[in-house]
Amino acid sequence: MADDMSFNPSRDDFAALLDESMGGRDFMEGQVVQGKIVGIEKDFAIIDVGLKTEGRILLKEFASPDKPLPGVGDTVEVYLERVENALGEAVISREKAKREEAWTRLEVVFAAGQPVNGAIVGRVKGGFTVDLGGASAFLPGSQVDIRPVRDVGPLMGKEQPFAILKMDRPRGNIVVSRRAILEEARAEQRTELVGQLQEGEVREGVVKNITDYGAFVDLGGIDGLLHVTDMSWKRVSHPSQVLAVGDTVKVQIVKINPDTQRISLGMKQLQTDPWDGVEAKYPPGARFTGRITNITDYGAFVELEAGVEGLVHVSEMSWTKKNVHPGKIVSTSQEVDVVVLDVDSSKRRVSLGLKQAQDNPWDAFLKLHPVGSTVEGEVKNSTEFGLFIGLDDDIDGMVHLSDIDWAIPGEEAMAKYNKGDMVKAKVLDVDAEKERISLGIKQLSGDPMEGDTYRKGQTVTVTVVEVTSGGLEVKFGEDDAAMTSFIRKSDLSRDRSEQSPERFAAGERLDAQITNIDKATRRVSLSVKALQMAEDKQAVEKFGSSDSGASLGDILGAALRERASKE
Numbered sequence: 001m002a003d004d005m006s007f008n009p010s011r012d013d014f015a016a017l018l019d020e021s022m023g024g025r026d027f028m029e030g031q032v033v034q035g036k037i038v039g040i041e042k043d044f045a046i047i048d049v050g051l052k053t054e055g056r057i058l059l060k061e062f063a064s065p066d067k068p069l070p071g072v073g074d075t076v077e078v079y080l081e082r083v084e085n086a087l088g089e090a091v092i093s094r095e096k097a098k099r100e101e102a103w104t105r106l107e108v109v110f111a112a113g114q115p116v117n118g119a120i121v122g123r124v125k126g127g128f129t130v131d132l133g134g135a136s137a138f139l140p141g142s143q144v145d146i147r148p149v150r151d152v153g154p155l156m157g158k159e160q161p162f163a164i165l166k167m168d169r170p171r172g173n174i175v176v177s178r179r180a181i182l183e184e185a186r187a188e189q190r191t192e193l194v195g196q197l198q199e200g201e202v203r204e205g206v207v208k209n210i211t212d213y214g215a216f217v218d219l220g221g222i223d224g225l226l227h228v229t230d231m232s233w234k235r236v237s238h239p240s241q242v243l244a245v246g247d248t249v250k251v252q253i254v255k256i257n258p259d260t261q262r263i264s265l266g267m268k269q270l271q272t273d274p275w276d277g278v279e280a281k282y283p284p285g286a287r288f289t290g291r292i293t294n295i296t297d298y299g300a301f302v303e304l305e306a307g308v309e310g311l312v313h314v315s316e317m318s319w320t321k322k323n324v325h326p327g328k329i330v331s332t333s334q335e336v337d338v339v340v341l342d343v344d345s346s347k348r349r350v351s352l353g354l355k356q357a358q359d360n361p362w363d364a365f366l367k368l369h370p371v372g373s374t375v376e377g378e379v380k381n382s383t384e385f386g387l388f389i390g391l392d393d394d395i396d397g398m399v400h401l402s403d404i405d406w407a408i409p410g411e412e413a414m415a416k417y418n419k420g421d422m423v424k425a426k427v428l429d430v431d432a433e434k435e436r437i438s439l440g441i442k443q444l445s446g447d448p449m450e451g452d453t454y455r456k457g458q459t460v461t462v463t464v465v466e467v468t469s470g471g472l473e474v475k476f477g478e479d480d481a482a483m484t485s486f487i488r489k490s491d492l493s494r495d496r497s498e499q500s501p502e503r504f505a506a507g508e509r510l511d512a513q514i515t516n517i518d519k520a521t522r523r524v525s526l527s528v529k530a531l532q533m534a535e536d537k538q539a540v541e542k543f544g545s546s547d548s549g550a551s552l553g554d555i556l557g558a559a560l561r562e563r564a565s566k567e
Helices: 002-006 011-021 094-112 179-194 361-368 410-414 528-543 552-566
Strands: 031-041 044-048 055-058 075-082 091-093 116-124 127-131 136-140 159-168 173-177 202-210 214-218 223-227 248-256 263-266 287-296 299-305 308-313 335-344 349-353 374-382 386-390 396-400 422-431 436-440 459-468 471-476 483-488 509-518 523-527
Touching (some): 094 159, 136 159, 223 248, 361 436, 396 422, 459 483, 483 523, 523 528
Parallel strands (some): 136 173, 308 349, 396 436
Antiparallel strands (some): 031 075, 075 091, 116 127, 159 173, 248 263, 299 308, 335 349, 374 422, 509 523
């Protein structure tokens, strides 16, 4: 009992005894260790890993296509999960050992940036699972191929290379890509093929794909772009008008970009350039028939021959339709006559005129309505410059403010006319080059300031238009050649007592004498006072002078009686 009581091992002694009982080996859970198969019971292999008790693993975990199953006495590597379970057995695993081996191997491969072989073994949300020889990886759907793959069946279970994109050992995540391997192989193949091509070389290819801007042609493992503008010398609206998928075509290698390895192809380069000698074929002034191929805001393109198009600018489309969209004048595919205006072969441009192929309406108007003739038209518009009158063939003539009325100021005269009124006017001038027609309304009647219509000292009957404090605004003459004038207050009567303008009313008629005519300013001065004094003078001359014994009152009375009898 005393001996038993005297045995009291320390913690260090206990560790030493444990180490001795375990054969002096330092086992730790969570590691891959070596074990020896000491027996096989049914489907299990009994493995001694140097612990007090053995562990067991299903034989199928050792299955391998290229190796036979191990037997008693063979040494194998297993993963030690637990030293002892509730049954007193060591918990070991071959699968986990294989996974740990695989992770260690894959980390080396990932660090070196090398591909790894594996097989797609299952489908999961967003992609697939790949067996990398003991480790499971995730293959996103977008990383299966360069182009979307509808059926992955032929790829399932097939060993092939993958690129490791990401590894996270603590979380057990591995992401791989099959697409990266294909792209790399494709890039290497493309580099090799591009090196075999030369600019200017002619090759046959197969149309692989058609887009809105061109077609991709397979030149035997490498694609080149045949742009729509390089398919034909003539305008091509869409590549499908020229090619179809599967067509075999002969193309020329136009350009190779060594940096991007992009290959530009051309078909029209194998044909004769229709622009050669275009200046001789289409001299300025010549007239041709073409077809409208395209309409834009600034004009319309006309095909003169396959591959040669000219532009009819919007300003050259119509003599009379200004500021109108070209689509309202011509339509696509319409055949039109055009005149060549200019040719620039270096810029591959031909300027055409549509209106030049038609009669100039201003020339035609001048033939029918020479200067001095009278025309009739509708008032289309009024501006600060005058009236626009609609004439033949949708052309307009303008009546300037100064040519509306002889006597009334321009703005006042223009106010008498409304849009839609039919008016007559005289043709004053036609400028076909500037597309202008000058008309005059007042010229339909003679200029009252010219000739002997009015002269100084003449007596005229005027109509009061307006009464002002300073005098009377009056008009006289025929309606189509009426004149206006102003009789000052001091000229309304010889007697000061009768010089008040308020004595008169608008519309009242009275006689006055023309005292002055200024043709430069088109002014006629009138005076009632001058007329009265002239009449007094005539009465004295007719009925006698003061020397005859008759008084001035007698003379004027006789004159007034004679005048009354005449009236």
